[in-house]
Amino acid sequence: ILNVEQSPQSLHVQEGDSTNFTCSFPSSNFYALHWYRWETAKSPEALFVMTLNGDEKKKGRISATLNTKEGYSYLYIKGSQPEDSATYLCASSDRGSTLGRLYFGRGTQLTVWP
């Protein structure tokens, strides 16, 4: 079992603020890192899948970076909007895991106030 940690547990920001949060995972034998966005009463939705050290991915105002050597990933939201309010999950896998198996962190709950 991989220990995937996310911080902070929750975050409250004002509309227009930029914010970021962290996912930590075991760096040894790393294979892939996923970010998901999970709105209340909806299903988790994939944002990014990253595999290479130094990877940077972007979707609109949301971006993510990956450092596989030190075992962390950052998710950034630029100019937060109320519709960005959601729980952001990260998940990791290693080369020893059976194909397709992910280990999830507990999530960062983001609330953006208008």
Next chain:
Amino acid sequence: NAGVTQTPKFRVLKTGQSMTLLCAQDMNHEYMYWYRQDPGMGLRLIHYSVGEGTTAKGEVPDGYNVSRLKKQNFLLGLESAAPSQTSVYFCASGNGGSNQPQHFGDGTRLSIL
């Protein structure tokens, strides 16, 4: 676009009753997964399948059984429900290994009294 469909959405059971949760996907995915989500915990893998006719145990398999008789369906069974199985259950499917995103259903909220 149906994607991943879970039925039922809500269910209340008494301790000792049995039930089956159904997950259906229309994306021709090989991989399917059942997770449970409990307060303060991340999604935890119960069972998964890497193809029709195959199943494997995840982190928390005890008290559950699964079947994948058809590629598009993945069934999760509780033979004798216990209050500890009160949870929200999510099904997901994927197009390949763990370097591919998973697609989730809307969840089934299950309460065991």
